[in-house]
Amino acid sequence: AQSVTQPDIHITVSEGASLELRCNYSYGATPYLFWYVQSPGQGLQLLLKYFSGDTLVQGIKGFEAEFKRSQSSFNLRKPSVHWSDAAEYFCAVSAGGGNKLTFGTGTQLKVEL
Amino acid sequence: DAGVTQSPTHLIKTRGQQVTLRCSPISGHKSVSWYQQVLGQGPQFIFQYYEKEERGRGNFPDRFSARQFPNYSSELNVNALLLGDSALYLCASSIDSNQPQHFGDGTRLSIL
Numbered sequence: 001a002q003s004v005t006q007p008d009i010h011i012t013v014s015e016g017a018s019l020e021l022r023c024n025y026s027y028g029a030t031p032y033l034f035w036y037v038q039s040p041g042q043g044l045q046l047l048l049k050y051f052s053g054d055t056l057v058q059g060i061k062g063f064e065a066e067f068k069r070s071q072s073s074f075n076l077r078k079p080s081v082h083w084s085d086a087a088e089y090f091c092a093v094s095a096g097g098g099n100k101l102t103f104g105t106g107t108q109l110k111v112e113l
Numbered sequence: 114d115a116g117v118t119q120s121p122t123h124l125i126k127t128r129g130q131q132v133t134l135r136c137s138p139i140s141g142h143k144s145v146s147w148y149q150q151v152l153g154q155g156p157q158f159i160f161q162y163y164e165k166e167e168r169g170r171g172n173f174p175d176r177f178s179a180r181q182f183p184n185y186s187s188e189l190n191v192n193a194l195l196l197g198d199s200a201l202y203l204c205a206s207s208i209d210s211n212q213p214q215h216f217g218d219g220t221r222l223s224i225l
Contacts, residue, residue: 004155034213043117043203043216044156090155097211099146100169103155 002027002093006104013081014112021076021107023091032094033074034101035065039087047089049098050074061085086111115139117217119204125223126194134189134220138206144168145187146214147179150201162187163210191222199224 003026013019025031032051036044048059055067065076074091088108092101118137126132138145144163148156161169162181181187185206191198201221205214 036216041218043218044205046213046215049213092155097209098207098213099144099161099205099210100158100171101146101148101156101214102158105153105155 002031002095002102004091004093004102004104006089006091006107008107009105010108010110012110012112015083016080019076019078019081019085019109021089021091021109023074023076023104024072025074025091025093026072027093027095029095030069032097033065033067034092034094034098035059035063035074035076036090036092036103037087038090038106044090047076081109081111083111083113085109117204117206117215119202119217119220121220122218123221123223125225127225128194128196130194131190131192132194132222134191134202134204134222136187136189136204136206136217138185138187138204139215142206142208142215143185144207144210144212144214145181145185146205146207147187147189148203148205149173150203150219152200156203159189161210168210194224196224198222 005024035047092103146161147159150156158171160179201219203219205216207214
């Protein structure tokens with residue numbers, strides 16, 4: 001069965017600083033990988049996805065993620081964080097397509113002004 | 114265009130009761146999935162329906178059931194509610210099973 005590990009429960013960065021959120025997955029074949037963001041009291045918004053092809057994927061709001069098969073990782077990055085990026089971020093994996101997602105436990109991002 | 118809509122937004126029930134949660138997918142989306150998100154955790158997959166047929170079921174007891182209607186809307190039913198069923202229930206839709214899902218804002222269910 002697939003699984004996702006997000007090692008960092010909380011991360012605090014200063015506005016304007018760079019950001020990297022870690023995600024490691026466990027899955028036997030080529031996974032479908034996702035990053036979602038959740039603001040308080042709201043549902044999840046898709047930031048970006050990896051299905052195949054270029055291992056560096058661009059998403060919305062200036063986010064990008066890199067798929068590294070050798071490290072079973074799919075880390076999320078942003079070069080300059082804005083205060084509005086404060087939210088909870090979830091990495092997810094699927095055995096096929098975009099459904100039946102397995103999520104990590106999330107990383108809570110706090111942005112200091 | 115309207116996103117995924119869920120109703121009600123909040124619900125309070127007592128142990129042993131039954132509850133029905135509703136979801137309307139984005140227009141044109143034929144796949145609907147349900148997830149349970151307990152406070153402090155990531156969402157857990159409960160069910161997926163596509164073209165009115167169950168396409169997947171997560172590790173949840175038989176007290177949980179769902180269905181999808183001809184207009185692709187969906188209901189999640191939970192019987193014999195337990196305190197541990199308190200959670201945010203999220204509905205997500207996609208055009209088909211191979212496309213990324215779009216989530217609604219969820220129904221917050223509290224069990225007293």
